[in-house]
Amino acid sequence: MQFGVFSIGEVVPDPSTGRTPTDHERILAMTALALRAEDAGLDVFATGEHHNPPYVTSSPPVLLGYLAARTRRLILSTATTLVTTNDPVRVAEEYALLQHLAGGRLDLITGRGNTPNCYPWFGQDLRQGAALARENYALLHRLWREEDVDWQGRFRARLDGFTSVPRPLGGVPPFVWHGAVRSPETAERAAYYGDGFFADNLFGPADQCARLVELYRARYEEHGHGTAQQAVVGLGGQVFVRARSQDAVREFRPYFDRSRFHGGRYSLEECLARTPLAVGSPDQVIEKVLGFREVYGDYQRQLFAVDHSGLPAAVALEQVDVLGERIVPVLRRELAASRPPSVPPGPRHPATGP
Template sequence: MVEERNLKAANQIGMEIGIYSLADLYPDPLTGKTISVKQRMEEIIKAAKLADEAGLDVFGVGEHHRLDYAVSSPPVVLSAISQVTKRIKLTSATTVLNTVDPVRLFEDFATLDLLSNGRAEIIAGRGAFLDSFPLFGFDLTNYDELFEEHLELFLKLNEQQLVTWNGRYRSSLKEAAISPRPIQQQIPIWVGVGGTVKSAERAGRLGTGLALVILGGDPCFFQPFVDRYRESAALTGRALEDMKVAVTGHAYISKTNQQAIEEYYPYHSNYWHQLNRHHGVNKTWSRVEFEQMCSKDKALFVGSSQEIIEKIMRHYELFGHQRLLAQIDIGGMPFKKVAENIERLATEVAPVIRKETRK
């Protein structure tokens, strides 16, 4: 079975290393130019192909419903990527689960699984924006309840071909045929968590993977999240070896630590400036503050390959995680730099991490 092959492969290669894109359409801070949606889409597909050829394990695409982001439908984009790649796993990063119909979500990713020969996955989250709520007719006052109900229904769809179900926010199902069925026995689903321990606890209780969103600060802050996740899983009788943890975050690799800071600061600063501006926050980080964020004891994966290896291993000591997903194309960064980072991650970082974490 595909899932069994994947588990055996994970045990043999150690930690999975991948990349993801949220497909922002921000201007390049050095040139002031913003590429077209078409070019951004083409470059995302090209990045996935490069990652696959370089031997990375996972490629993800995020969901947004805004004019300053290029991707609103991850399964469509991932289906295109599936046709130009051979082995890399394909995941959403993230699916805004509150505002998507779970049946439609399952059908879309089951279709992707068939097209990709068993490589589809989902990271379910809440996203950085609320645009999808009015767009698809959902009430913000039901924010948390929608997420939980949609997740529970998706898990049932994943298990059964004929589903009977009743909930509060969606029409009932009675012996509904859920098709197509994926190649994998079940589509792997992770819950993206960045803010509350309660969300990590729910992921453990329901038996999903846990994808930690760590964009800065001290990674020790997230250790209670992982502890609660595993405790919650154990209390429901789940085998801890089946409970997978991923770390996701921003990354940039260059020849030296100082060069990485020099090259990445304009794009990181621009990304957060644009994002904060949309949320009505006038916040930017100074160069000095940014350098502090890149220090050895902080979570931001910026530096030489050796520095990145050491940071990943420090995270591994804290979390014992099975996957790292790096976001490397933010803030209007030109594709040339993205391609260089894919190459460094795949050839200089990933082999060392796999060796150090191999069971």
């Protein structure tokens, strides 16, 4: 079981102080978060991809390349690689190069994103989003596994005998998760290719993503990649921890209320009851995360958002420390004790060892 943190890199005011960090401060805070995750014994750091305010995460390969040089053990991942508006040739080349620089410590979560305006900015049509995702990933999958590729599609120039360079490290492409909140087609695509499925659920009802995970597992088996129990599943979530639950709720509430995802739609109490959001003491967070297994089955990766909604960088680092010291060790022990031998571990490149 792999545990980690991810950041979407939003730049918003701290509701407690009214201060908005600069882009420079926010970027440095994200790098500090990754470095602290490695120091705290976590397994993964992931970053989103956005091309519009209020985000700074426009180039995940650049950020992850910097982190590859600053870390030794941490798996580096995208929280979303936009498979709709990125050229699959550039994705194949940039992430294969990054895979070499990171010694194999790299994987991707592909997705369609949640910013409709992004499509025309990159010369694409929002109405073709599903078709773009389907076609672009089919090409990316081939480019990492074949040389002298001939390709004719709808959305990019044809390829004649094209070989992307560099080739994947040791001939093994980066592991790919297909991330979705509500798309059955994404779950089907992950199952068809035998890839991982990431239930990227930050603010929706847990049962909504549970249905997608169930679909993915069933189709993974039907496509002949293994049993449903062997399908590779990852989960997203949010966490805020203090020693006492009442302090956690009190301190987190203004950030929740001002959140661009939650604020004004649901109360904090409703979200705590219906979504993966975990706010409370370490024991309460442990209990909630252990409950995810009852909803989704045994899974391979759990990522937590800890720096969202204007939370100060220092507070986000405190959250990582508590995860590493008080929460993740217990989760590892409890989940391992009841994990069937047939359930695979989290994905790693062969170059990284066990």
